[in-house]
Amino acid sequence: MNMVQAINSALDVKLADDPDVLIFGQDVGYFGGVFRVTDGLQERHGLQRCFDAPISEGGIIATAIGMGANGLRPVPEIQFADYILPAFDQLVSEAARLRYRSGGEFSAPLTVRSPYGGGIFGGQTHSQSPEAIFAHITGLKTVIPSTPYDAKGLLIAAIEDDDPVIFLEPKRLYNGPFDGRHDRPLKTWANEPAALVPEDLYRIPLGTANVVRPGEAATVLAYGTMVHVASAAIEECGIDVELIDLRSIVPLDIETITASVSKTGRCVILHEASRFGGFGGELSALVQERCFYHLEAPIERVAGWDTPYPHAFEWDYFPGPDRLIAALRRVTGAV
Structure with a gap:
């Protein structure tokens, strides 16, 4: 389906x-x-x-x-x-x-x-x-x-x-x-x-994130379309990234997030909404509160522009692999 x-x-x-x-x-x-x-x-x-x-x-x-x-x-x-x-x-x-x-x-x-x-x-x-x-x-x-x-x-x-x-x-x-x-x-x-979707009834509990790809060098937090953008970026950049699909932002699976960032020591947050006031700011605060002593680099946010959604420049506004790869290289030191 x-x-x-x-x-x-x-x-x-x-x-x-x-x-x-x-x-x-x-x-x-x-x-x-x-x-x-x-x-x-x-x-x-x-x-x-x-x-x-x-x-x-x-x-x-x-x-x-x-x-x-x-x-x-x-x-x-x-x-x-x-x-x-x-x-x-x-x-x-x-x-x-x-x-x-x-x-x-x-x-x-x-x-x-x-x-x-x-x-x-x-x-x-x-x-x-x-x-x-x-x-x-x-x-x-x-x-x-x-x-x-x-x-x-x-x-x-x-x-x-x-x-x-x-x-x-x-x-x-x-x-x-x-x-x-x-x-x-x-x-x-x-x-x-x-x-591969079963025809019959099944449930995924709200508040359970999915570790799409395990990794050791950095953690990427994403949801919706940005999970696929992140997957494309990770394939290209050659960095051993752990990708987490949040699935729901409320309730939030903070335990999975904390375990991943505590392991990798680095975190990049990816969403297509505007950066200022976006949900990435809340994620960044939560990660900092829980993983401060494990962090090896500042938390990065990759997001949409802080402007009204531009029709003519949609694909520039839309966060793509290049912007995520640049952030991953900054947090891992692989500039």
């Missing part, structure tokens, strides 16, 4: 497994979603389990919160992560706090799916990476898969979670893994081990 098919499969098996699960959003019903992620679900499960919603992100999330508080497990889709801000008040003031403010009497077990990130020339209104905003909100969980296998297992776990989850889907990875550079033929998921 590619990532679109894996997410569709996760939704399909949960609709069949749990009558309380339902899916709604803009164009997700008859049309099957702008990226075809919900294709066929309305036909298989009916109009009351997979249906279209008006163009009102605040209304979509508000409705999902009400559904969750009354025992359902809604999976609303926001068509692009850039469009989620009209629903931000509902997510922050209601969904994230409902279980706590009601003393556990109510919960908001909704999973908000949304295509996320750049790499398809979508420009600044279709390509943003807002994960740090959600990570800051106590009560929300934020998940970002990098492979079809992870996408299905993480989405099933998110739907079954009793807290609200923001599930960000890197649209650059929907149909194939990113080889790290835009000027090379794009790979497909065919024959990729991470694309």
Whole structure:
């Protein structure tokens, strides 16, 4: 399966497994979603389990919160992560706090799916990476898969979670893994081990990172599309790098991170969102607090520019292998 098919499969098996699960959003019903992620679900499960919603992100999330508080497990889709801000008040003031403010009497077990990130020339209104905003909100969980296998297992776990989850889907990875550079033929998921996705139901617990590649010289922390950029850089640079795919940033698998950086003594953080205020700053602080006496070099961050997302210069904004290789050479002394 590619990532679109894996997410569709996760939704399909949960609709069949749990009558309380339902899916709604803009164009997700008859049309099957702008990226075809919900294709066929309305036909298989009916109009009351997979249906279209008006163009009102605040209304979509508000409705999902009400559904969750009354025992359902809604999976609303926001068509692009850039469009989620009209629903931000509902997510922050209601969904994230409902279980706590009601003393556990109510919960908001909704999973908000949304295509996320750049790499398809979508420009600044279709390509943003807002994960740090959600990570800051106590009560929300934020998940970002990098492979079809992870996408299905993480989405099933998110739907079954009793807290609200923001599930960000890197649209650059929907149909194939990113080889790290835009000027090379794009790979497909065919024959990729991470694309061997079981048809049936399985779970990947939220908050469990994946050590994609073991190494001794340095640790790279990444998630989503940047896992594939990091893999390309590591293949080119010849440095023995340990690559960790965080999978979810809240909850965060700090134990795996700490063990890796304590072993390698060096850490580079890679994400495509803007550097200033990005989630890499939080990762850097956590690593410094826990691994200070093991560090052999300053922690480096490789990220997007501190500007609005530039449509015409997307591939310069997008962190690529060359920028990561330069950072790895600096921290290891192999300049």
